[in-house]
Amino acid sequence: MMNLLQRITCQFWLALVAGLFASFGVVNAGVAGLPTSTAMAPLAVDTLAIKANQLSLINTPTYRFALELSETVGMTIKTDEGGLLATHPQRYQMGDWRATKDGIVIAALALNTSSIDTFLFNPDTHQLQQLTSWPASAADQEALCLYQHGEQLDMFVAEAGGQMKHIALMAPALQTPVQVRQFSTGPGIKACAVDDSQHTLYLADENAGIWQLSALAEAEEKRTLVWHEPGASIESVAVQPGAFITADTTSNRLWYVNSQQAREFTLPPGIQVEGLSTYQHGNRLYVNLYDDASATIKQIALPSELSQTSMPASPAVVPPLPDILITADAETAPVARVGDAADDPAIWINPLNPAQSRILGTDKKQGLDVFSLSGQRLQHLPVGRVNNVDIIYNVNVAGKQVDIAAASNRSDNSIQLFTITPQGRVSAAGRIATSLSDVYGLCAGRPGAQAQIIVNSTDGRFERFALDVSGSSLNGIHLESFSLPSQPEGCVIDDEREILFYGEEQAGVWRRNLNGPAKPSLIAQVNQQVQADIEGMALFDHAGSGQRYLIVSSQGNHRYAIYQSRAPYTLLGTFAVTADLTKGIDGVSETDGLAATSAPLGKHYPAGLLVVQDGHNVLPSANQNFKLISGVRLNAVIEQLLAEH
Structure with missing residues (x-):
């Protein structure tokens, strides 16, 4: 069985061929003012032998681990070669992670309770320690994403009733998590992701598309619809610095969007994308997506040129804070x-x-x-x-x-x-x-x-x-x-x-x-x-x-x-x-x-x-x-x- 790195190498060549086809496209609608290209051939897809609803690669300059979240198995952290490092039996739907000075912080949405559990994973000792549990209110919590700025780690939580909570998880002298603000998003938010480098929050709205707003607590709660595809059902979003990736659950299409372009790619027939995560390895962008139709994790590599451009900061983002x-x-x-x-x-x-x-x-x-x-x-x-x-x-x-x-x-x-x-x-x-x-x-x-x-x-x-x-x-x-x-x-x-x-x-x-x-x-x-x-x-x-x-x-x-x-x-x-x-x-x-x-x-x-x-x-x-x-x-x-x- 190929390890994760071998699969990536294989995917590089498969995606290179797919990328040559994808480079020839036609103009389509999606983001006003952006050229949109449509791939002429499906992206190559690798089905991974992983029992999980979400696969995230914990990829830092020092460590590489695979974080698997499953509605049946629970949370699993593995080595790049698949070796088991840590587990937690609670069943989880989705999650997010950030590397901090204390270790890898993981937040995961529990299937049975709709609570959000946070953990600290020590990359050296492989110890997994549960930190806190953020309970659901009257409305179920349906999506979460983390946001790291300076020494502070925040979390955004989308509720079924159409409210978004902004929570400070970790900060100097902060003993317990505290809710910073709450604002209305409307129903239909199925996923979220934060581009830390741009202080920008993206929301996947199954009824509208992708919304963009500032992640800063003091910013105006003004959102902009930055991606809309008529007839599409959008339930996922992931980010790389300066760009976001999303997919349609019904039409086997995936998009990469930055300030210069909106690239559309075709997935093989029958795939129903319910969630996705992304990471960069070398000069390539990789996407791990959960296919609800086959209940499997599938992996694709995007064309290499997509890692060379970036998206500007949200208009609501303020300049870097002053020293005082x-x-x-x-x-x-x-x-x-x-x-x-x-x-x-x-x-x-x-x-x-x-x-x-x-x-x-x-x-x-x-x-x-x-x-x-x-x-x-x-x-x-x-x-x-x-x-x-x-x-x-x-x-x-x-x-x-x-x-x-x-x-x-x-x-x-x-x-x-x-x-x-x-x-x-x-x-x-x-x-x-x-x-x-x-x-x-x-x-x-x-x-x-x-x-x-x-x-x-x-x-x-x-x-x-x-x-x-x-x-x-x-x-x-x-x-x-x-x-x-x-x-x-x-x-x-x-x-x-x-x-x-x-x-x-x-x-x-x-x-x-x-x-x-x-x-x-x-x-x-x-x-x-x-x-x-x-x-x-x-x-x-x-x-x-x-x-x-x-x-x-x-x-x-x-x-x-x-x-x-x-x-x-x-x-x-x-x-x-x-x-x-x-x-x-x-x-x-x-x-x-x-x-x-x-x-x-x-x-x-x-x-x-x-x-x-x-x-x-x-x-x-x-x-x-x-x-x-x-x-x-x-x-x-x-x-x-x-x-x-």
């Missing part, structure tokens, strides 16, 4: 509305008891939320579609010192005003009318001694108001109007220097004098490090140097940029907020607004606080919210960036 990663210390309760709802925070500092300070956060679909520093929602004010919010301290209203919050209200293109009591209670207190057509961003402060509010519109126009407290109600006095070439949003006022920093989303950061000649200037442009949209802005005084820095949301690459707040406005660098799996707090992505203070806010935030909006709130999946990051962490980031300059 920090975690959040806490998070607020999610906002009430679903979708893109949370937008901009502001920090109200309680002068009597800093630990009882408040976070004001906009729910731009219905109102303003007020949170404690522990993230608990204390109030919800349904005042309309408020977008950005900021605070002015110590406003003399009828002889009393009152703190005022102002928010841009898109319901009627006004500035919504609020009063804040010394205990942190927020109340609506009137509106200032604007002439803007679509109010958007807003910031407030005391440039000089005067309380002022600056609001902008999506068409680039700005209006600046002085807060008027002379009458029986709060109002505004229009001071000036100005504009940017395109859509703005975030802004912040440096009260002491009487300077406005404001963003043009697609261009960069502007500076404008608020006392004397305006002299507007573009001080920082979007680039590879800082990517559009330019969103929230805040000022933060670094504890070590005493220097004030401008913090800007670089929404396009899920980072935060730190600039000098004085000329030449040098970009120190960027950082990102990643997940803390042990605390159950996810990372942050697509931040809109942010707020910061270096004032001490009690024992948990002795060096101040940074609050950022989180565009994708997971761990578990929930509506958007705001993340809280200690000023201690932000100070450390600045110190590291200063040391690198």
